[in-house]
Amino acid sequence: MMIPEGQRRLNPTTRIIAVANQKGGVGKTTTTINLSTALAAIRQKVLIIDLDPQGNASTGLGVAREDRVCNSYHVLIGEAEVADAVRATEIPGLDIMPSGIDLSGAEIELVGMERREYRLKETLKAGAEEYDYVMIDCPPSLGLLTINALVAVQAVLVPLQCEFFALEGISQLVNTIERVKTAFNPGLDIQGIVLTMHDRRNNLSGLVADDVREHFGDKVYKTVIPRNVRVSEAPSHGRPVMIYDLHCPGSQAYLSLAGEVIHRERRLMA
Ligand SMILES: Nc1ncnc2c1ncn2[C@@H]1O[C@H](COP(=O)(O)OP(=O)(O)OP(=O)(O)O)[C@@H](O)[C@H]1O
Ligand SMILES: [Mg+2]
Numbered sequence: 001m002m003i004p005e006g007q008r009r010l011n012p013t014t015r016i017i018a019v020a021n022q023k024g025g026v027g028k029t030t031t032t033i034n035l036s037t038a039l040a041a042i043r044q045k046v047l048i049i050d051l052d053p054q055g056n057a058s059t060g061l062g063v064a065r066e067d068r069v070c071n072s073y074h075v076l077i078g079e080a081e082v083a084d085a086v087r088a089t090e091i092p093g094l095d096i097m098p099s100g101i102d103l104s105g106a107e108i109e110l111v112g113m114e115r116r117e118y119r120l121k122e123t124l125k126a127g128a129e130e131y132d133y134v135m136i137d138c139p140p141s142l143g144l145l146t147i148n149a150l151v152a153v154q155a156v157l158v159p160l161q162c163e164f165f166a167l168e169g170i171s172q173l174v175n176t177i178e179r180v181k182t183a184f185n186p187g188l189d190i191q192g193i194v195l196t197m198h199d200r201r202n203n204l205s206g207l208v209a210d211d212v213r214e215h216f217g218d219k220v221y222k223t224v225i226p227r228n229v230r231v232s233e234a235p236s237h238g239r240p241v242m243i244y245d246l247h248c249p250g251s252q253a254y255l256s257l258a259g260e261v262i263h264r265e266r267r268l269m270a
Contacts, residue, residue, distance in 0.1 A: 015265050016124065016134040017191055018149040018156045023169050024140035027159040027196035029056040030231060031257075032137040034250070035157075037240035038258035040093035044132040047086065050099035051120075051149055052139035053106075058098035061089050062238025071100035075123050076148065077109060082127025091243065095131075103145070110144045117144070117184055121152040142176050150180040155191035155268065157261070160212055162198040162205040162224075167212065191264060193220045194257060197227040223257040226250060 019032045029052070036046045050057040051072055058068060067087060074080035075097065085097045110116045120136075128134050136149045150156065156177060160166045174190075181188040193216050199205045205227075213220050225231075231250035234241040242251040 014128055014131055014134060015155070015269075016128070016136070016153040017261075018136045018138055018146075018153040019159065020136075020138040020146055020149065020156050020173070021158050021160065021169075022140055022142045022146070022173060023161075023165075026161040026166075027194075027225065028052075028140070029060060029137050030235075031157070031159045031194060031196065031225070031254075032057055032135050033060050033235070033240050034231070034242065034254040035257055035261065036094055036133070036135045037091055037242050038254045039133055039135075039261070040091050041242065041255070042258060042262070044093065044262075045130060046094050046133045046135060047128065047131045048094070048096045049120075049134060049136045049149075050096060051103070051136050051145050052099055053101060053104035054139065055099045055101070055103075056235070057137040058096065060235035060238065061094075061096050061240070063087060063089075063096060063098045068098040068100045071098045071102065073100055073102040073106055076103075076106055076119050077113070078119070078123070082123060086127070091240065107143045107145055110148070117147050117151050117180075120148040124152055142172070147176075147180060150177060150188060151184045153185075154187055155189045155265075157191045158193045159196045160193055161196050162208045164204060164208065166208050167215065189268060190219055191261065191268070194223070194225060195220065196225045198224045199227045221257060221260050223253055223260055225253045225257070228253075 019028045036048050040046045048057055049072055070080050070085045075085050086095050088095055138146045138149050195209050226249045228250035230245045230248035231241045234244040237244055
């Protein structure tokens with residue numbers, strides 16, 4: 001049965017989360033891939049939306065270039081439906097909507113569009129309802145792609161790298177989240193902050209972690225993702241680290257993070 005456009009509603013049990021930080025290389029994509037895999041491993045049905053023109057999440061999950069012809073760009077600008085752009089991955093229960101290089105022009109194209117901040121939200125009304133979780137991998141900017149993600153989601157997960165400049169720019173991100181909350185998405189919450197690439201042999205890593213916890217209190221997950229070479233090797237094999245090496249510390253950390261995320265989501269929904 002066709003549901004009239006205006007009456008379409010998201011499945012109320014689908015949780016949509018953006019993984020965002022405008023700082024580059026802090027572990028957004030790594031967290032999106034591996035947290036999603038860990039959620040799928042505990043029987044959640046998960047869709048990753050690759051919203052970064054770099055397409056790292058698509059590459060890291062082994063989506064071939066020729067399999068990205070229809071991608072998140074086409075969905076965003078209304079040329080395709082969610083279902084047309086979604087691919088299964090080798091992980092049961094984990095699907096991905098890949099990105100493509102076309103997406104690099106989207107920020108500019110969106111500027112002229114009607115309700116430009118709501119494009120992603122509108123498109124997700126059809127096609128996302130079969131998932132328990134939709135995880136959006138954002139690009140390293142606070143442009144219209146990230147804004148579209150923040151408008152479409154219920155919560156944001158912020159990866160912070162355990163290094164000296166970790167907190168730099170975080171107030172800009174928090175301000176953007178607040179602005180989006182006021183103007184477009186009153187239900188928006190910070191799901192949590194995850195410390196990434198923690199090196200326990202490095203004093204600075206520990207100091208930064210303490211500093212972040214002091215600032216953000218229990219918004220910071222207990223789980224800390226260690227710097228682990230297996231985590232950085234896995235994408236070149238087109239696989240999440242849990243498939244590449246289940247027993248390495250990185251895999252175990254992402255499994256533990258998935259447990260915390262589910263726990264918080266249940267609390268936020270209650
Ligand atoms: N826990 C980790 N241990 C070792 N290397 C890691 C870890 N997490 C991420 N990396 C590596 O750090 C680099 C940056 O990670 P990632 O691509 O996830 O960051 P990003 O925030 O998505 O970057 P961008 O802003 O460019 O999208 C990658 O080479 C990745 O393999
Ligand atoms: Mg990335």
